[in-house]
Amino acid sequence: MQLVERSPKKIMLTPIGEEIAQRSQLVLSDIEQIRNLARRSGNPADGVLRLGLFPTLAPYFLPHVVPSLRKRFPNLRLQLAEEKTDGILRMLRQGELDAALLALPINREGLEMEVLFEEPFVLALPCEHPLASRNSLTVNDLRGSELLLLEEGHCLRDHALEVCALANAHERVDFHATSMETLRQMVAADVGITLMPLLAVKPPIAATGNVVIRSFRKPAPSRTIALVWRSSSAISKFLKELAVSLKDLPPDLLKP
Numbered sequence: 001m002q003l004v005e006r007s008p009k010k011i012m013l014t015p016i017g018e019e020i021a022q023r024s025q026l027v028l029s030d031i032e033q034i035r036n037l038a039r040r041s042g043n044p045a046d047g048v049l050r051l052g053l054f055p056t057l058a059p060y061f062l063p064h065v066v067p068s069l070r071k072r073f074p075n076l077r078l079q080l081a082e083e084k085t086d087g088i089l090r091m092l093r094q095g096e097l098d099a100a101l102l103a104l105p106i107n108r109e110g111l112e113m114e115v116l117f118e119e120p121f122v123l124a125l126p127c128e129h130p131l132a133s134r135n136s137l138t139v140n141d142l143r144g145s146e147l148l149l150l151e152e153g154h155c156l157r158d159h160a161l162e163v164c165a166l167a168n169a170h171e172r173v174d175f176h177a178t179s180m181e182t183l184r185q186m187v188a189a190d191v192g193i194t195l196m197p198l199l200a201v202k203p204p205i206a207a208t209g210n211v212v213i214r215s216f217r218k219p220a221p222s223r224t225i226a227l228v229w230r231s232s233s234a235i236s237k238f239l240k241e242l243a244v245s246l247k248d249l250p251p252d253l254l255k256p
Contacts, residue, residue: 025094044238046075052088052100053080056156056180057225060199061101064253065246072245084153092230099229099239101246103155106228112236113226114243120198120256121163121221123214124183126190132212139221142167148186148194151176156223160195163221187211197223198256215256 053061058080069076081088081097089106091097104115123142125132131141147164149171150157164170172192177183183194188210201213227243229236 044235045073045241048077048079049242050079050081050096050098052091052097052102053082054085054088054102054155055082056150056154056197056200057101057103058082060197060202060205061225063204064199064249068248069242069245073242085155086153092228095230098233098235099227099242102226102228103159104224104226110231111228112231112233112239113228114240115224115226116243116246117249117254118222118224119254120215121159121195121223122198122201122216122256123193124187124196124201125193125212125214126187127210127212128190129193129212131193131214134214136217137214138217139163139167142169145169146172146192148172148175148177148183148192150180150183151178156180156195156197159221159223163195166221184208184211195221198254202253220256 062080066078069078081091083091085102085106088097088100088102092100093110101116104113123131123137131137134141142163145167147160147169149160161171175186175191177186180196180200183196184200185208186192187194188208190210196213227239227246229239233239
């Protein structure tokens with residue numbers, strides 16, 4: 001049985017080799033699950049929690065919740081993995097993560113989740129932009145606008161495209177940012193306007209020169225953030241307790 005096909009310039013798996021490799025990955029995942037069961041046989045709050053987060057949430061949400069988590073679970077050690085949503089879901093399903101903070105919707109097969117909060121979007125504009133003179137906006141105010149968006153793979157891009165569709169706006173096709181901070185600096189450089197999640201403009205994030213933030217009147221566009229874990233997880237009960245703590249945010253944090 002030939003598993004590998006060799007040529008002078010490369011080596012690749014045969015079809016049967018591919019199948020064996022995939023099945024081996026499943027076996028390794030099962031072994032990792034068994035290790036997790038043994039590791040979690042005691043108190044889950046006294047061990048390591050491997051938590052996945054996506055880049056447009058992690059740096060803006062964690063400062064608000066980590067201090068309270070340390071008080072409630074003083075012996076819990078967070079091991080954080082910051083990846084795009086598809087990468088986090090893959091790591092979660094393969095047992096490389098215990099739980100993840102994700103924006104809905106996602107493929108829920110084999111997963112449990114607890115919704116934490118609804119995060120509004122705001123509009124970031126250069127100071128001299130015509131919409132900057134208004135105190136608040138509606139989605140329809142974006143009609144015909146051209147928005148700066150993140151590159152493919154970011155869930156924030158998908159959410160922004162949904163808003164564009166509602167408002168009959170469109171993306172600027174000659175520019176795709178790799179991060180939220182790149183978007184912020186492009187707005188400051190008067191390149192265009194963009195949607196940002198509210199936590200990305202709240203303290204301790206400092207204000208940026210030549211960037212005006214405007215909120216939307218209800219119904220405002222938003223994203224839903226949830227704690228997600230495998231249905232088979234040995235620490236489901238603890239993760240539900242953790243979700244309660246993650247919901248305990250400062251009262252005005254999600255108010256524009």
